[in-house]
Amino acid sequence: AQSVTQLGSHVSVSEGALVLLRCNYSSSVPPYLFWYVQYPNQGLQLLLKYTSAATLVKGINGFEAEFKKSETSFHLTKPSAHMSDAAEYFCAVSDTPDSSASKIIFGSGTRLSIRP
Amino acid sequence: DGGITQSPKYLFRKEGQNVTLSCEQNLNHDAMYWYRQDPGQGLRLIYYSQIVNDFQKGDIAEGYSVSREKKESFPLTVTSAQKNPTAFYLCASTFADRASTDTQYFGPGTRLTVL
Numbered sequence: 001a002q003s004v005t006q007l008g009s010h011v012s013v014s015e016g017a018l019v020l021l022r023c024n025y026s027s028s029v030p031p032y033l034f035w036y037v038q039y040p041n042q043g044l045q046l047l048l049k050y051t052s053a054a055t056l057v058k059g060i061n062g063f064e065a066e067f068k069k070s071e072t073s074f075h076l077t078k079p080s081a082h083m084s085d086a087a088e089y090f091c092a093v094s095d096t097p098d099s100s101a102s103k104i105i106f107g108s109g110t111r112l113s114i115r116p
Numbered sequence: 117d118g119g120i121t122q123s124p125k126y127l128f129r130k131e132g133q134n135v136t137l138s139c140e141q142n143l144n145h146d147a148m149y150w151y152r153q154d155p156g157q158g159l160r161l162i163y164y165s166q167i168v169n170d171f172q173k174g175d176i177a178e179g180y181s182v183s184r185e186k187k188e189s190f191p192l193t194v195t196s197a198q199k200n201p202t203a204f205y206l207c208a209s210t211f212a213d214r215a216s217t218d219t220q221y222f223g224p225g226t227r228l229t230v231l
Contacts, residue, residue, distance in 0.1 A: 043120075046220075
């Protein structure tokens with residue numbers, strides 16, 4: 001079965017610094033991978049997704065993620081953090097993507113704080 | 117505007133009461149989902165439905181029930197059998213034939229507190 005592990009439940013960076021949120025996945029088939037963002041007391045919003053078209057995926061708000069099969073990783077990065085990036089970020093993997101009865105498996109989340 | 121609405125935003129329940137959380141979407145999506153979110157545990161799937169009048173249990177279905185009488189609506193009932201219902205509940209939807217690869221659209225959530 002597919003699963004994702006997010007390393008670090010809380011990450012704090014200074015405004016203008018590099019953001020790196022780590023995600024490792026486990027999958028017996030080529031995975032579909034997602035990053036979602038959640039602002040306080042709101043639902044989740046898709047940042048980006050990997051569907052095997054390109055290993056470097058660009059998303060909204062300047063975020064990008066690179067799929068590395070050899071490392072089973074899909075880390076999220078942003079070159080320069082902004083105060084508005086403070087939120088919780090979830091990595092997710094598709095369960096059995098070749099099936100119509102499949103689901104999304106979410107990681108436990110990483111809370112990103114931005115220091116002025 | 118297309119989207120997903122959840123109501124109420126905040127809900128308080130006394131122990132032993134059943135409560136129903138509303139989820140409505142006008143995105144013409146076939147598949148709908150209910151998740152429970154607790155601090156540090158991410159999202160856990162309660163129930164999902166890929167077509168009207170059909171639904172499947174997720175990972176934590178005990179103490180919950182759902183119905184799918186209309187494509188647009190997927191209400192969740194938290195019953196008195198759910199021992200620890202205080203949580204943030206999120207509803208989501210997507211196209212059923214691309215459920216595993218397409219974006220899930222989320223509602224704003226309902227925060228349920230048991231008094």
